[in-house]
Amino acid sequence: MANQNSDCQSCSEKDKGTCDPKSCSGIQKLPQSKGNNIKQVIAVMSGKGGVGKSSISSLLATSLAKQGHKVGILDADITGPSIPKMFGINDRPVSNGEALLPIWSKRLNIKIMSLNLLIDNEDDPVIWRGPILSGAVKQFWTDVAWGDLDYMIVDLPPGTGDVPLTVMQSIPLTGVVIVSSPQDLANMIVRKAIKLVAMEKVPIIGLVENMSGVICPHCGEKIDIFGESKAEQAARLADIPLLKVLPIDPKLSKLCDQGEVEKYDQVFDDLKPFLKTGKVG
Template structure:
């Protein structure tokens, strides 16, 4: 039984939509699976993995949404090439409440991000933790998600306020952890995994990004950052290996051109990632 006295939402249950299990629920939609994507440090491709998962799940016919939870470093609009669009803020009836209408990508993925709510995407967010977590929760609860099969949350790296809020207050089905093949990165990723375990959040598995490059002439996989295999790194972390992903310049180019969904619809390189994810949450 939950202890209301220790709940951060005590006294706000009716307005915030928090049930007695201390979990927030969206006001404007129903979501079947909520998956967090996190990393121990920045620059390892966490947002890229989030976008790939979203695009591949959408291609399979699932209704997909993406919540850009990295409030101070949002990048999902850029990934999908929708950074010049803006989400609508709508008044709810005669009240002073507002709700957000997310921007839809070319394949119908619903995306909400702080960069879609500011006038310019370069505008920095200079806020302290409580304000940032409040905005994150509002984007989750007050967005018109309608009915989704999957909501993917692109979480900020590390074990800070937002990660703690998401693990504590959102009904996560599990988390995908993104890493790269270096011992230093693995050490930091281990902190995230231990944090999830302490919070009672399931870790679905790890994606090792930038795991190798592929020779264009012979197709041989060439390790760049470590001689250890992706499986060895996953065993060190103590979680299943969902996939090892190469450095893919064609993917990078498609992201820069705003055509990533078209590129991913024609690529079968990431099928292992999707299949392993779905097998572990079904």
């Protein structure tokens, strides 16, 4: 039966006859490149910076890799890339003649592509406007030889600007993980991110509250530096699952600074109950 939703006229599923008029956004998704077989794509998003979004992206990737999955990270935070630093890699990607080859992490063979791997000095600023940033992210999807991946983690820049919008409209996402902290300000801003994801009709996998207090190494008491946890309330009000509540851990900070995040204990034991969609396009 022909789809009667006018939004479906430009979507990537129309010609296949598989478009769902209830969820179609009418946006043409970029296809996977020849030789790539990426099964699940999870974007990690925060309403504001400084809540540990890239740390959560790294922990998601390492947890999944430790479970035996083939994992890649697309670092879409073009102007503030930190993924290579956390994994201790600085090799420059090379081409196989058709596409760029991602760099493999040292311990878990996680495939990584980031702009910081392509510039001469990692501390050089990237002074690009929105359309160029968005174009670079699209190229990381279409022009990189990712090969077979069970999961791709997309580390988004903070906020609801050009790049997060481009990713949600151009890359076929399985879903989005939202990262926040206990502060009222962070929760107010994260609600903006949740509303954007809903407007783009992308599934929300769940909420992670990061920096939820710190455990005193001497007495074991929890100190709520940023206030009491609001994770359960925030997840309930947004009607999304609560994935994790993570305290500040100096061990994680040290490993990230040393480029050894892969040594950190597994955090996300099983995402399958939260993943309701199948293989991406």
